[in-house]
Amino acid sequence: MRVVLFTEGTYPFVRGGVSTWCQHLIAGLSDISFDVYAVIGTPEGRTEYSLPPNVRKLIPLAMWGIESLHEYNRPFLPARAKRSNAALRSGFLPLFRDFLHNVAYGMESSDPKALGEILAALYLYFRVHDYDWTMRQDDTWKAALEFLCEQAWHARFMTMLEAIEIVRTLYRYLMPLAIELPDADVYHASVSGLASVPSIIAKYALHKPVLLTEHGVYLRERILALARGGFPLSDRTIKKNLFSAFARASYQASDIIAPVCSYNTRWESFYGVTSDRLHIVYNGVDGTLFSDQDYWPARPTVVSVARIDPLKDILTLIAASAELRKLVPGVAVEVWGPSPDPDYRRECERLIDEFSLRDTVALRGPTEDPAAAYAHSHVAVLSSISEGFPFSVIEAMMCAKPVVATDVGGVREAVGDSGTIVPPRRPDRLAEALAVFLKDPELARATGKRGRAFAVEHFDRSVFLGRYRQLYHMLAESSQEVLRAG
Numbered sequence: 001m002r003v004v005l006f007t008e009g010t011y012p013f014v015r016g017g018v019s020t021w022c023q024h025l026i027a028g029l030s031d032i033s034f035d036v037y038a039v040i041g042t043p044e045g046r047t048e049y050s051l052p053p054n055v056r057k058l059i060p061l062a063m064w065g066i067e068s069l070h071e072y073n074r075p076f077l078p079a080r081a082k083r084s085n086a087a088l089r090s091g092f093l094p095l096f097r098d099f100l101h102n103v104a105y106g107m108e109s110s111d112p113k114a115l116g117e118i119l120a121a122l123y124l125y126f127r128v129h130d131y132d133w134t135m136r137q138d139d140t141w142k143a144a145l146e147f148l149c150e151q152a153w154h155a156r157f158m159t160m161l162e163a164i165e166i167v168r169t170l171y172r173y174l175m176p177l178a179i180e181l182p183d184a185d186v187y188h189a190s191v192s193g194l195a196s197v198p199s200i201i202a203k204y205a206l207h208k209p210v211l212l213t214e215h216g217v218y219l220r221e222r223i224l225a226l227a228r229g230g231f232p233l234s235d236r237t238i239k240k241n242l243f244s245a246f247a248r249a250s251y252q253a254s255d256i257i258a259p260v261c262s263y264n265t266r267w268e269s270f271y272g273v274t275s276d277r278l279h280i281v282y283n284g285v286d287g288t289l290f291s292d293q294d295y296w297p298a299r300p301t302v303v304s305v306a307r308i309d310p311l312k313d314i315l316t317l318i319a320a321s322a323e324l325r326k327l328v329p330g331v332a333v334e335v336w337g338p339s340p341d342p343d344y345r346r347e348c349e350r351l352i353d354e355f356s357l358r359d360t361v362a363l364r365g366p367t368e369d370p371a372a373a374y375a376h377s378h379v380a381v382l383s384s385i386s387e388g389f390p391f392s393v394i395e396a397m398m399c400a401k402p403v404v405a406t407d408v409g410g411v412r413e414a415v416g417d418s419g420t421i422v423p424p425r426r427p428d429r430l431a432e433a434l435a436v437f438l439k440d441p442e443l444a445r446a447t448g449k450r451g452r453a454f455a456v457e458h459f460d461r462s463v464f465l466g467r468y469r470q471l472y473h474m475l476a477e478s479s480q481e482v483l484r485a486g
Helices: 017-028 070-076 085-103 112-125 131-135 138-150 160-173 194-204 218-228 233-253 263-270 314-327 342-354 370-375 391-398 411-415 427-439 441-458 461-485
Strands: 002-008 033-040 055-062 186-189 210-212 301-305 332-336 361-365 379-382 403-406 419-422
Touching: 002 017, 002 194, 017 033, 017 391, 017 461, 033 194, 055 070, 085 112, 085 138, 085 233, 112 194, 112 233, 138 160, 160 233, 186 194, 186 461, 194 210, 194 233, 210 233, 210 461, 301 314, 301 370, 301 391, 314 332, 314 342, 314 361, 314 427, 332 370, 342 361, 370 391, 379 391, 379 427, 391 403, 391 411, 391 441, 403 411, 403 427, 411 419, 419 427, 427 441
Parallel strands: 002 033, 002 186, 033 055, 186 210, 301 332, 301 379, 332 361, 379 403, 403 419
Antiparallel strands: none
16 A cells, blocks of 8 residues: 655654654554655755655655755656646636635635635646746736735735735745645645645545544644734735635545544534544554653653744743742753744743743753653643644653643643643643642652553554554545446
């Protein structure tokens, strides 16, 4: 069996929970061949993971930092792409205008099936015609700018320079249309964002089965990022609407959606996904690697294994550490994880200095051994404002450590009675919950052991792998049945 796995800003170029999930999935299903189609930011990134031997091909598609697709993607483009003004006007522009109409107004107004069929038709168009030439033609720019200028909100909220920048962005976002999809039995998107565009194409252009895994609520996280980024209102609006239209189209195109927790099903059900297409598959970890070492350091220690970025809300953890130091003198708070956002890292360092926490809080950087980080602690903490089903929580539970975490995504499902759940962005509540376990070692030990027993039963990697093997075979077999019937 052959599977194409679509990723976005994660595997194999960036470390994190979704990338860990990808590596576990591929390496654990060694009898299945994978092609990895990775949508990435820039072409300078290097792979952070050693690809397992069952990865046949890596297709990296850089969205930014390139002048044209041909710089890095020539092997995946048509050998003799045509350039025809007549074809552009009769074949491309009507589809392009329909595409703009379906993404301009967001998830609630677009027709997800129609958008999928439009993307498929554009993909087939670019199997013959040159993408760069088409997207850079005056007629293409004119069609996009005219559409934007026709919108009622344009005159009030959008300058012409902003409109031009949006059209440039569309050139980047639609680049997956130019890349030839490898042949496969199943196409698996790891996110309902830009990386889901080729999976939508696989459904409507190639008529192949599609699986979508949702780790967090992608659209919510994109909206949060747009709000933080200081973009003009027009830019935020059109991008929010575009991402929401892609999300709903990916829901429509997917034969099976496998959210990592039941929390995510609320979002998917709200947008029309029927229960028969929803199959919850919890993340899984290796219970032998993340084991109960029954070690408790002399200094009261809190550990967070998380990226230093806004979604993990390390600033709240730092503020909580200032309160925690008053409740538990001598406490140590260690944060293990990379810093993909240098500006946010500087904010964290500034707040550490503002609270005079250099002897309390340490940003340790990435670790190759998270199990050791958990083992050398009394309690694990997660301060995120958005999550799916975080590995850090179930890894800590496997290591028999109690968990204090914010009530986001599927965290409550994972923790159960193996720790304490607190509201996000409440440093006072976070500090109080951590102090309870630090002041009562026996409570911490008993809670941790209860958590490990729960994690072994529900979140072992073998369960996770078995479910995905089952889903892949189910989709592949159903596709063959359709072909035989046809």
